[in-house]
Amino acid sequence: MGSQLVWQERYNIGVEFIDREHKKLFSILNKLLAAKAQDEKSQWVYQEGIKYFKEHAMKHFTEEEMYMASIGYLGFDTHRRLHDNFRQKTLPALEKELERSNYSGEALNHFMGVCVGWLIGHTLTEDRAITGKLTSKWVGLLPEEEQSAMRKVIIELLHDMFQMKARAISNNYGGEKFGNGIYYRLVYATEKGEKWEIIMIFEEKLLMNSVGKILGVKSDEVDVMIMNTTRYMARQFVDRIRAHFPTAELYEVIEENLITFDQFERIFEWERPQCSLLFDTGEGYFAYCVMAPHLLQNGFVPSITAENAMDEIKKYLEKEKEEQKQEYKNKILVVDDSGVVREAMKGLLEEDYQVTLAQSGFSAIRSIALDRPDLILLDYEMPVCDGKQVLEMIRSETDMADIPVIFLTGKVDKESIAKVLALKPAGYLSKVLKPMDIKKNIDEYFVRKGKKSPKE
Secondary structure, three states: OOOOOOOOHHHOOOOHHHHHHHHHHHHHHHHHHHHHHOOOOOHHHHHHHHHHHHHHHHHHHHHHHHHHHHOOOOOHHHHHHHHHHHHHHHHHHHHHHHHHOOOOHHHHHHHHHHHHHHHHHHHHHHHHHHOOOOOOOOOOOOOHHHHHHHHHHHHHHHHHHHOOOOEEEEOEOOOOOOOOEEEEEEEEEOOOOOEEEEEEEEEHHHHHHOHHHHHOOOOOOOOHHHHHHHHHHHHHHHHHHHHOOHHHOOOEEEEEEEEOHHHHHHHHHHOOEEEEEEEEOOOOEEEEEEEOOOOOOOOOOOOOOOOOHHHHHHHHHHHHHHHHHHHHOOEEEEEOOOHHHHHHHHHHHOOOOEEEEEOOHHHHHHHHHHOOOOEEEEEOOOOOOOHHHHHHHHHOOOOOOOOOEEEEEOOOOHHHHHHHHHOOOOEEEEOOOOHHHHHHHHHHHHHHOOOOOOOO
């Protein structure tokens, strides 16, 4: 996560007092981020900032609920349930962790990751749904009694299998990044073709403090042995959960994957989870998500089989290590509606740059807010919200206006190029150029701007 959050016009839902409070909450979190970035050691600074954030969040929830009731908002019950979950479960649990650890860096990372992710996601989805601009993500949830039963079973299993005293932090985990994690995906199906998708997220330190200890591993890094053991234990974990729910007995595993956070985020962007729970085990964070059939194409990552398991685990761990090293490189955000183009650009640039992908204007804005890039490569010809509109949104915000944008275009005729140049971007690149020519142009751009060359 970057050192600041950027307020954008897109966050305004058109209700003045709600928009005002959203800006205030963003401002409070920014002050906490700034203190953390400056390595501020005073526990008092964090205590006061978090107290201030909580007070404004509670005030905002109350006022927003009064407004929803006054306009007869049909999604009021679900929306209030999300508020209740955050104010009664998530915030108190995060505060307890901070106090228990004397405001350790790790606990602060948990607090900021969960709160920042929740605020941005909630503002862009649930709050916009109040005005009819979007549909709530949290529809089609399992009944509360079933979710409660699943929470209880998971807590009992974590104790039985790992002797951990876990507690639920959130009943509506929205995909917030709470630290370095391992993302494990299982797809179950019946003979009729009905599918359930389960994703489990293990914070790395959780694996070291559970599976690592069981295996007697001395290293402080997740290795192939730990990952392979985790796979089998996770399968057993899910099977034991299924045993408590007779309706799940018909399902068999048809696909198994290790996915990245970006891939997990894409699933959450398109899917509506039926159950999404976040736990603090005392040894690290754990999330358990159950979703309906996803809209991504089959095979977006290799399925793990007995024959390729070891190779896939090694590749995954190597990729995770490489991504952790990326933070020291210049950041490039690639925005393109074509998955082929996005992956091609990532493959071309990821050796020398930290590359983030977005498939739409909406995804791009959210990505910029979470982690400000040094350069945006923006597809000019996108459906719904084209490159011109995305650029206008970026430039409309003072804190974002100076982010350089280079257009990617598939059209090279004079008229099309004239339209692109009229917008005064930092440059443009034709998609018909040879890959190495595209790479060379980007390298030269950073050299001209006085930033470190990837070859230095």
